[in-house]
Amino acid sequence: MSTPIYRIIITYVIVHRTTYLSSSMVVRNGSFLSESKVMGDVKRRIWNENRNVSSKVPTKRPLRSRTTSSYRKSLQHSTATMYLQLFADFLSIITILMCLVQKIPQIMNLYKLKTAAGISLLGLFLELTSYTVMTSYNYTNEYSFLSYLEYPVLLLQDLIIIYLVLLYLDLISPSSFLLAALYFFIFGCFLFQIVPKTALTILAPMCTPISASSKIAQLAAILRAKNSESISVLTWVISTLTNLTRVFTIWMDSADLLLLSNFIISVSLSGSIMLSAIYYRRSTVKHD
Template structure:
């Protein structure tokens, strides 16, 4: 019953609950921004439950990680883990960082599958055990906030580098390989929305800058996806025309 009572707090602050449902002041500007931010946050968390599932399924179904840059995946996992750890320890609202929990789980799955299908099953198992030990220690409060802040600050160049590795792989291969279009586009729009929620709910400069960088980098990958998709469509169409002739 308590959980049901607390449900409105996922979308409204105490002040906004009062403004909307007691004073019927639906034009309160600050409450509009806060409610929009919380609603976007909840939506992003909901989307994060499945955002990388298409990528996981695609790798598992094809039994291949072709076109996936493992360095990019591992850097992405580091970035997600650092942000989740820093946000949790800093006491930020769950709506501002909760998606990183589910993104981390799915990114970890991608990393393990990539290692496994590359013939490094032992490495994949060792990495999984080591990661779980590290993340358990962090969430048990064994890592000082200053260290987590330093790791969070490192996220800014790491996010850019990880995406540039993947962009370079796409460029070198002339295609986006096993990258999932759904995953790429959801990551772009999710990071774009996170710029606003970070400004509104945390005010943390390192997180805001990180999401601006992430959105820019995700836009590059999304642009490549559309570019190579159109090229493959045109190539396929030309081949069909040649066959008809």
């Protein structure tokens, strides 16, 4: 005898419903709880734990605001550095322009007076050595050309002054031309690194005492002669100012301690020669 279709349907519904209810109930302390109630308890517990933990953590500024603040500080620092670098470049240009005419008053003074009294030839040779080494040192180290352009300019002017001093002291001879050729040969070896660059690294620290010695020799010559007639005061005023500006431009460009010490010493000695020349120039005028 076949089972009626309605009984099959009723049996299926009862079995399916019982299975669903049994799977949706959880036993806790001997009692049946619905799954939704248990999940609600779990969610509340997790929420309470999170609230307790968050209350113990100190409040911090949002990451976005901290990032913005650091970016602003970095931007301000880079802007200030940019303006300082522009100012250093401006001073470099002014220094180079002043160096273009620094020793021209001295050259004109020698040519006008036709005498080299009070000029230290030893000081000129020492100064030429210093300019040669420092030009080669900066060039081979590939420093910014604006940071040392005055060296080759002053070197050229020094060569003219040395020629005039030798001329007025009647020291021009074939041997002097041979010494000049030897000088240019050594200078070329430095520039084209035929001589190893380490040699310039060794010689460069010696330029500070060499440059100082050249200025000391010139200062001693003025004090010994008690006459600064052949000394151009304007030349040493420009020398003092250009050395002073170079302290700042070298600090901005490379901060090379060797170069900085060289220029600081040069400022003090050039200033001393300038003041001595002014003093003895006034003394000569008073006696006249």
